[in-house]
Amino acid sequence: MTMLSRVAEHLYWMARYLERAENTARLITANANLILDLPKNIRPGWESLIAITGSRELFSEHCPATNESSVIRFLIGDQRNPASILCSLRFARENARTVRDIIPREAWEQINELYLRANDHLANGLSARRRFGYLKDIILGVQQLAGIAAGTMSHDAGYEFYRLGCNLERADMTTRIIDVRYQDYEAEVAEAMRPFENILWMSVLKSLTAYQMYRRHRQAAVTRLDVVEFLLKDRAFPRSTRFCIDEMADCLRNLPRSQKPLELLGPLDELIDGCCASTLAQEDLHEFIDKLQIRLADVHTAVKICYFEASVVGEGGATSASSQAA
């Protein structure tokens, strides 16, 4: 069965946008909980979320004040922020619409309804009292979709592109969360925060729904180093960077011509293996995570060139490809 590049690309981006919406919802929920737990003088505030989502410039361009309501609005419902939950869901829906004949009908309906619901009830998301339910609905909505996809979509090339997008986005999001949290708490307030370290890193785990799993697998206290190790290296937790990379490798092995992007995953794995959080100084960890993100972006580019842009940039152009097709 032929799989058109365009169709593969839409499935891939549909998954990425859905994952992005879910992760942003998790992030906001965890941060809100954290703020409630900390004494006033050392509350982390909301700026760090802007940094995590990589939208500092865009935010300062559109929002003069940085406070809870401006950040929340920007992250949940701002149409000018392409990474906002609402925009992500809308992009996911537009991608899904184009491949409606490929994905199961329930999947399309679920995405469509999820967007419409999120849009209709936006006011709930902006209200501190109703925000939790609103975000939970989005997280569960995306999870439900993952279930529909896994349980009703043929596990063929199309499904692999869906999984690939999902895991790449997830790996990227996890490294972002580690990076920003790490910076936050190593700053000058560190001393004042020390008594709360446990709570802080619990919030990091919770933003990734990793707290319970962490507890089960590491019967250690919740410390910065252990959490970083767990989120980077755990082979069993599905939101750890390592797990996502393993999944991506699995997807790629099931796809044709995957040698190039697969080659990029090996060094990524070694990079993670070689990282020892306890010996890394603050700047080094930041640098390390930068490196990880760049490598992940390289994987994306390799996937794009290999599958979505057949012939446009390929050497030899269409003529050489014709012999390949024959």
Added chain:
Amino acid sequence: MTISWHSYQADAYFDELIADNGLPRPGAETVISHFGELSDAEIEARKAAAEAEILSMGITFSVYSESEGSIDRAWPFDIIPRTIGLREWMTIEQGLIQRVKALNRFIDDIYHDQNIVRDGVFPKTLLADSKNFRPECVGVDPPLGVWAHVCGSDLVRDRDGTVYVLEDNLRVPSGVSYMLENRLVMKRVFPELFENISIQPVDDYPSQLYACLASLAPPDVDYPEVVVLTPGIYNSAYFEHCYLAQQMGAELVEGSDLIVGDDDCVYMRTIEGLGRVHVIYRRIDDLFLDPEAFNPDSVLGVPGLLRAWKRGKVALANAPGAGVADDKVVYTYVPEIIEYYLGEQPILRNVPSYRCSDPEQRDYVLGHLDELVVKPANESGGYGILIGPKSTRKERDWFAEQIRKDPRNYMAQPLLILSTAPTLVDLHVEPRHLDLRPFILSGLQTYVTNGGLTRVALRKGSTVVNSSQGGGSKDTWIVNDDES
């Protein structure tokens, strides 16, 4: 309560199912008696079942709105089928084959020697002003010499029962998927009717279409790659593009999926690399096909596609330029065209038409605008038409001015009193006007659908059958009337 056929009044019109004497026409007997025996509750249940089928099959047409994007609407469907006796249909079928054969000969001649012009049968000036004549196509030899591979001809019946061809759609006619889905719905909802009468099947259309398209592939290709080229999800016929692609097992592609190589061959971008494409069933208008050759702003098309087609590396169905015969003024010449190329008398009749390019006929048209239907040469979907008896003074004045300014672009016809068929309206039956669009495939072989898509104007008195304007459809049954 059941349907009472005695109170059914279609006196002023020709009714497809009930003759003037109140008795069923040949082929309609079983339908009439069966529906007459169903209780109201049963009719309601069947109607609901049909609607549920339509929803669950996802039979929709798209209406685009600014606020909500593209909306899919369920296709309005009437459960009382429209019947045509097999004997009458066989004549119509022959007429359609004859017509399309002549039209294909005409198009081929127009892009080559233009003998018909030279012999004075068809005026040269008409060609010069034709919006759908493509100079780029002159001298091209498409496979099998066929230009219009898929034709949808609209048939109507007048008050006296005569069947006329209203127009031939030779560019990208749509509607065939509804014909197929309508039959599927009827088979599920009224299986008992199919047991009792011989109704000609329609289901083989997708395989006939595939065979027709595959027969156009370059001769050295054993397994031709056939694709359906769609403008995309916002096109109102997108459902049909998807449906036909799925039914044929062909890939549904958009312009950006295709690329023309340095070797002038067409390839599609797949995750395995580039794959050669041999035949494109294109559902994009000529001018958007290839930004290199036509509209440079088109983002729907494929740069270089026309070049590939001209060199015979890919077949396009329908061929670019086929629309030259899909012109309402050219239409008025079809009887002459049939006689000229085939030496035969036309089997199907044209609606008598006045050509505004002829001074005498133009004067008549201008003097009778309140009685006539005036059509521009190159519009489709019922746009830009003047319906004289229903028009205002202002509209007639505007049309008169247009006709004087550009007479070649207009033709006029008397207003036909379209035939009717009984249609369910709140559990009783009323006559509603309808037409019929059969589809004719021309490849190595010629194929005519058994019946076609019956479109019905659901609003009382209306003759507008377009789905965007309150039209619906019925299943069309070609019934073997020798058996009943």
